[in-house]
Amino acid sequence: MPYSVLITLHLFAAFIFVGTVFFEVLMLEGVRKHVSRESMREIERAIGKRARQIMPWTLLVLYSAGIGMAWHYRSVLAHPFDSAFGTMLTIKIVLALSVLGHFITAMVLGSKGLLNARYVQRIHTSVFTHMVGIVLLAKAMLYLNW
Numbered sequence: 185m186p187y188s189v190l191i192t193l194h195l196f197a198a199f200i201f202v203g204t205v206f207f208e209v210l211m212l213e214g215v216r217k218h219v220s221r222e223s224m225r226e227i228e229r230a231i232g233k234r235a236r237q238i239m240p241w242t243l244l245v246l247y248s249a250g251i252g253m254a255w256h257y258r259s260v261l262a263h264p265f266d267s268a269f270g271t272m273l274t275i276k277i278v279l280a281l282s283v284l285g286h287f288i289t290a291m292v293l294g295s296k297g298l299l300n301a302r303y304v305q306r307i308h309t310s311v312f313t314h315m316v317g318i319v320l321l322a323k324a325m326l327y328l329n330w
Contacts, residue, residue, distance in 0.1 A: 190252040197246035202315050204235060204242075209312040213305075243287060250280060269328045276321045279314045286311050 208231070216224055254261060257273060264274035286307050293299040 185252055187253065187256050190249045190256075193245050194249035194253060197242050197249065200238070200242045201246055202319065204239070205308060205312050205315055209308050239287070243284070247280070247284065250277075267328075269325055272321045272325050272328070276318055276325075279318050279321075283311055283314050283318075286314075 212228070212231075215227075219227070254273075254277065257270075260267065260270040260273060261277075264270040290299060290304070290307050293303060
């Protein structure tokens with residue numbers, strides 16, 4: 185698949201994923217204090233149901249395109265610490281794998297009925313922090329000559 189198609193797919197999937205995490209962490213948390221507990225549970229259930237329909241496909245596109253893009257840079261990744269670009273790409277990949285680990289953890293906990301509000305908040309905050317790092321690294325990588 186051409187690199188331009190991979191990067192376009194990757195960017196659109198990243199917009200969906202990062203936007204969803206942004207909305208859940210920054211918007212919903214601010215709404216929580218203005219809405220009754222019952223109403224908030226209903227909202228969270230509805231959003232969670234929709235997210236469970238969209239996120240697996242979004243992540244499939246995001247990570248598949250990311251793997252395709254990483255393949256394009258396989259020579260750089262063979263020696264990741266020989267250049268700033270390689271180092272940043274490696275850190276970005278590690279952060280992305282950690283995000284995937286968070287997602288899998290949430291799915292496993294949810295399937296076992298152990299995913300409570302505290303876990304959800306911690307996972308969302310951690311994923312949000314990871315995503316900020318990934319976005320900053322992606323932007324910084326554009327300005328490097330590797």
